[in-house]
Amino acid sequence: MRRFVLGEFTEPDACVEAARRLREGGVQGLDAYSPYPLHGIDDALAIQRSKVPVVALTGGVLGALGGYTLQWYLNSRAYPINVGSRPQHGFWTNIPITFESGVLIAVLSIFFGSIFWFFRLPRTYHPVFESERFRTASLDAFWISAETSDENAVADLERKFREAGAHKVHTVAEAT
Amino acid sequence: MAEAVLDARLLPLPLIEGAQDDGTLNKSLNAYVWQAPQRGWLALLLLGMAGTGVLFSAIALTVAKGIGLWGNNIPVGWAFGIINFVWWIGIGHAGTLISAILLLFQQKWRTSINRFAEAMTLFAVMQAALFPVLHTGRPWFAIYWLFPYPSTNSIWPQFKSPLMWDVFAVSTYFITSLLFWYLGLIPDLAALRDSSTSRRARIGYGIFALGWRGSARHWHHYKIAYLLLAGLATPLVLSVHTIVSWDFALSILPGWHTTIFPPYFVAGAVFSGFAMVLTLLIPARRYMGLKHVVTARHLEAMAKVMLLTGLIVEYGYLMEHFAAWYSGNEYEQHIFFVTRPRGPYAWAYFTQMFCNVVVPQMFWTRWARRNVWTLWIGAVLVNVGMWFERFNIIVTSLHQDFIPSNWAMYYPTWVDLSLLFGTICFFGTLFLIFLKFLPAVATSEVKELNHELAHGAE
Numbered sequence: 001m002r003r004f005v006l007g008e009f010t011e012p013d014a015c016v017e018a019a020r021r022l023r024e025g026g027v028q029g030l031d032a033y034s035p036y037p038l039h040g041i042d043d044a045l046a047i048q049r050s051k052v053p054v055v056a057l058t059g060g061v062l063g064a065l066g067g068y069t070l071q072w073y074l075n076s077r078a079y080p081i082n083v084g085s086r087p088q089h090g091f092w093t094n095i096p097i098t099f100e101s102g103v104l105i106a107v108l109s110i111f112f113g114s115i116f117w118f119f120r121l122p123r124t125y126h127p128v129f130e131s132e133r134f135r136t137a138s139l140d141a142f143w144i145s146a147e148t149s150d151e152n153a154v155a156d157l158e159r160k161f162r163e164a165g166a167h168k169v170h171t172v173a174e175a176t
Numbered sequence: 177m178a179e180a181v182l183d184a185r186l187l188p189l190p191l192i193e194g195a196q197d198d199g200t201l202n203k204s205l206n207a208y209v210w211q212a213p214q215r216g217w218l219a220l221l222l223l224g225m226a227g228t229g230v231l232f233s234a235i236a237l238t239v240a241k242g243i244g245l246w247g248n249n250i251p252v253g254w255a256f257g258i259i260n261f262v263w264w265i266g267i268g269h270a271g272t273l274i275s276a277i278l279l280l281f282q283q284k285w286r287t288s289i290n291r292f293a294e295a296m297t298l299f300a301v302m303q304a305a306l307f308p309v310l311h312t313g314r315p316w317f318a319i320y321w322l323f324p325y326p327s328t329n330s331i332w333p334q335f336k337s338p339l340m341w342d343v344f345a346v347s348t349y350f351i352t353s354l355l356f357w358y359l360g361l362i363p364d365l366a367a368l369r370d371s372s373t374s375r376r377a378r379i380g381y382g383i384f385a386l387g388w389r390g391s392a393r394h395w396h397h398y399k400i401a402y403l404l405l406a407g408l409a410t411p412l413v414l415s416v417h418t419i420v421s422w423d424f425a426l427s428i429l430p431g432w433h434t435t436i437f438p439p440y441f442v443a444g445a446v447f448s449g450f451a452m453v454l455t456l457l458i459p460a461r462r463y464m465g466l467k468h469v470v471t472a473r474h475l476e477a478m479a480k481v482m483l484l485t486g487l488i489v490e491y492g493y494l495m496e497h498f499a500a501w502y503s504g505n506e507y508e509q510h511i512f513f514v515t516r517p518r519g520p521y522a523w524a525y526f527t528q529m530f531c532n533v534v535v536p537q538m539f540w541t542r543w544a545r546r547n548v549w550t551l552w553i554g555a556v557l558v559n560v561g562m563w564f565e566r567f568n569i570i571v572t573s574l575h576q577d578f579i580p581s582n583w584a585m586y587y588p589t590w591v592d593l594s595l596l597f598g599t600i601c602f603f604g605t606l607f608l609i610f611l612k613f614l615p616a617v618a619t620s621e622v623k624e625l626n627h628e629l630a631h632g633a634e
Contacts, residue, residue, distance in 0.1 A: 037392075
């Protein structure tokens with residue numbers, strides 16, 4: 001059963017510094033929580049570069065190619081209409097829709113990719129919500145959590161948290 | 177030697193007033209959501225809902241009886257329907273400019289107003305979308321014929337038309353604005369969930385917050401996703417109204433067929449959009465207790481943008497008239513120098529010129545930019561002027577086109593007027609509901625801004 005050791009901070013810089021110290025001290029499964037993004041937390045927790053731009057670019061390119069191909073195929077091959085003898089395939093007249101479909105697919109892939117893949121949301125239950133005090137994480141306090149499956153490690157982690165300067169240090173367990 | 181003290185007039189106005197911290201901001205910005213609905217809100221909501229009823233009746237009549245109930249005739253085939261469409265889409269563009277473009281330019285004054293403006297965009301685009309569907313006359317076919325889907329009769333749309341480009345542009349714009357707005361809302365919904373006092377509120381906000389816990393690992397992706405969405409929404413502001421302007425520019429009608437339209441329309445959209453943001457924001461900040469985050473600095477910045485875009489629009493007017501004269505084309509010259517200023521709709525022409533050219537000039541003075549009354553009245557007049565600009569472009573150009581035997585007068589019917597008035601009320605109703613249930617100010621972003629300002633970070 002997973003346990004989460006939680007500690008609260010009132011200052012964002014203190015939280016970032018503590019996260020760095022804990023990670024450098026060898027603590028695994030760390031995460032930090034804040035009402036707005038913390039400066040320097042990505043370094044402190046050694047978070048890898050995000051792949052969101054790759055998803056966006058792929059979506060954009062696929063959308064644009066798809067949009068152009070759709071127009072070319074439908075207007076030239078599937079259902080050609082003679083409109084004042086204009087050419088069936090218009091490169092320039094295809095551009096506006098190509099651009100818009102590129103943007104649309106990029107936006108859809110960024111949004112749904114972020115929510116479902118990168119954030120792994122919706123997930124209205126998470127063990128850290130077992131703590132009512134944790135609710136301030138979205139309001140005005142900063143928290144750090146360390147995840148562990150080992151019951152015996154909890155006391156040591158709580159000590160490390162206190163040394164790093166956390167208040168209200170406590171542990172919650174995942175509800176079974 | 178005494179140190180020179182900087183003149184108080186040269187110091188920038190504050191972005192956030194008073195000493196605030198995360199706790200006070202959280203309380204003050206969400207206070208309106210938690211408090212019981214007040215009489216003013218209820219009264220406005222009732223009026224709005226009555227107007228929405230008028231709208232739905234007018235729509236039902238239009239669908240049931242047809243466009244004969246509108247004032248459209250030959251030659252004036254497009255009138256209120258398309259005027260309203262362009263007017264509402266134009267209004268929508270300011271919201272995206274504030275949320276997306278000002279983010280890319282790192283303008284801190286966007287932070288307190290972007291949620292408000294982006295909501296305005298969504299509701300404005302919803303109003304706009306009604307008209308292309310209704311004006312087709314048989315709107316039950318409109319969806320069939322406009323969207324490319326495999327139908328049983330194997331018909332596909334003609335993509336070379338600006339009217340088709342509009343379909344993709346407006347749909348993309350609506351979806352992008354909605355998703356960008358929602359992504360920004362997620363942390364604030366989490367804050368509402370965590371500060372709710374009733375179980376029902378916690379569950380309601382909790383569902384829409386999707387379980388956001390403010391994890392740094394999530395924020396890491398979130399920041400990039402937000403920036404990328406802003407970067408994609410930015411070209412949309414330019415492209416959507418450009419495509420709308422091509423509905424006119426790609427025709428051959430004098431007064432429509434001009435290359436100045438794309439930039440002129442985009443500037444006009446931002447102009448009317450900022451006017452609508454000011455019209456809504458000035459009363460909202462007073463009655464919702466937001467003066468500490470929407471300060472004189474924000475209002476002044478918006479007035480400056482209005483002045484700038486107003487000047488671009490004026491340049492557009494100048495160029496239209498110049499090109500018509502310089503072309504030597506008798507039809508162009510007739511529209512610009514006879515029909516519009518001296519024809520039967522000359523009163524509409526001078527209303528447009530007064531509201532769009534004369535009124536914004538007052539924003540050159542600091543006094544007018546800082547006085548809420550001049551700002552509000554000026555903003556309302558600009559919106560009126562922009563509506564009349566579209567009236568002049570569409571109706572006056574159509575009613576006296578090439579051959580005099582084709583000329584005819586246009587008069588709106590009460591259905592036309594009900595649709596316009598009804599969409600304004602529907603927009604207002606949606607907006608009031610938004611103000612009551614969702615934070616009108618992006619709480620997490622303002623907290624971040626407050627923290628940055630307090631620590632002198634740039």
